[in-house]
Amino acid sequence: MTTSHTTPWAASRLAAVRPSFIREILKVTEDPTVISFAGGLPNPDLFPLQAIEEAAARVLRDEGTQALQYSTTEGFLPLREWIAARYARRGVTVHPDDILITTGSQQGLDLIGKCFIDTGEAVMLERPGYLGAIQAFAFMEPRFCTVPLEDDGPDIDAMAATLGSDAPTVFYAVPNFQNPSGVTWSGEKRAAAAKLLEGSQTLFVEDDPYGELRFSGTSHPPVGSMLAPDRRIMLGSFSKVASPGMRVGWLVAGPALRGHLVTAKQAADLHTSTLTQRILARFLADNDLDSHIAKIREAYGHHAKVMIQAMEQYFPDDVKFTRPEGGMFLWVTLPQGCSSMDLFEKAIEAKVAFVPGAPFYVDGSGGNTLRVNFSNANEAMIEEGVRRLAGCLESYLAAC
Structure with missing residues (x-):
């Protein structure tokens, strides 16, 4: 997922800018059978x-x-x-x-x-x-x-x-x-x-x-x-x-x-x-924006709760994750030495997607981290997606 600067007109500064890793991943998740936690998308069901x-x-x-x-x-x-x-x-x-x-x-x-x-x-x-x-x-x-x-x-x-x-x-x-x-x-x-x-x-x-x-x-x-x-x-x-x-x-x-x-x-x-x-x-x-936002908060709060509960139930004990008070994302940390990029390849085979954490770091670290989004999915998708991801984690960590 890198770009090459082969045209004679490309400015040299482009070499310092990587394509959006997330946008590249979203191409993979266009398959409707993939449960995607990769995007940072608001839930369209809540658009006014x-x-x-x-x-x-x-x-x-x-x-x-x-x-x-x-x-x-x-x-x-x-x-x-x-x-x-x-x-x-x-x-x-x-x-x-x-x-x-x-x-x-x-x-x-x-x-x-x-x-x-x-x-x-x-x-x-x-x-x-x-x-x-x-x-x-x-x-x-x-x-x-x-x-x-x-x-x-x-x-x-x-x-x-x-x-x-x-x-x-x-x-x-x-x-x-x-x-x-x-x-x-x-x-x-x-x-x-x-x-x-x-x-x-x-x-x-x-x-x-x-x-x-x-x-x-x-x-x-x-x-x-x-x-x-x-x-x-x-x-x-x-x-x-x-x-x-x-x-x-x-x-x-x-x-x-x-x-x-x-x-x-x-x-x-x-x-x-x-x-x-x-x-x-x-x-x-x-319109009453506060009333509209209250609906979004209620929905996202429920989605986050469902995801956290599923992770608590299915994830291995040595996999850690944040418990946000708002927003749209959870952050998952694997044991040291593990690669979320390797896990990603297994997850795509299991029809579930997330964003590996390394692109969020500028110093080459973060290889054992990943981001998941809970806003743009319903309860059933979250529970099934976490179960699929947990299965990938168990098989990957056993060999890690």
Whole structure:
């Protein structure tokens, strides 16, 4: 699953960027007989299809000419106002002018890389880290450094040492139900990390695509709320609570950062789809998003519970896994010396798929880890898929 740069026109920087391992795996899982825990897909049964259909019809009827026209780079003001009000409910002061609407939060990562990362500069990630961020930042040809994740967030001592020794330009993290591990930073870890960042020259990039999907435990304020506006960027998305296909995300940044990001977005795509932004804004104005999110939380919480119970029942005792408080993922760790890639080959034969963990690491480690998704499957699929995977584990570990 690698790419070769054989054309004379390919830029040299492409050599630093690997194709998405997950996207490659999804090709394998197109077989309808395969139970796939590989994707990071929201459950389509929970999409608010009728409400979005009604919002689209109303926008085209009442705002058609504006919705089909060019718009400002910063984004549709009523949508930015809605986002700012949402932060206020969490006790975080954000002005609509601080918000830039992006084409999915993935574009936010691309813009951040273009604006704030130079070739050879250190970029700090969690270990394991989000594959989409690794891909986006790799285009800038940085030097990656990582901080290991513990059960409640980053190893603070390791974080302090890395900030001191590598002086990273950017620290990218997902404190809520992290992709891929499912780990959530505790309040104590958030405060300790913010204190370290205050004493550094590192820009903190906080991604929060899953924060609304908490189905157990206690919510915590964003780490970015403890930092000055020009020392952090906060990313968000409507992909997990409305529709991933609409491709609408946002970033929050102070004035000194935002101007650069707006310029980069103008060069990239001028602005995010006017039509999509207005449809989304109308959907949010006409519907109770909290009620909709409550349905998602209930479903995902049940799916996670079913998966954990099945793993507790069927998995060998020396296979460990996380128990997330929200989000969409579980992280599985095999005994040292075992290879999740080898296990993957057996699993595909048994018609069950997951994502081997190595692509989430930039240092060559993680070969004995894997990610499973519980959001895009029903109870019967989860139970059967875990049983199949457990059978593969027993035969593989016996020979490992």
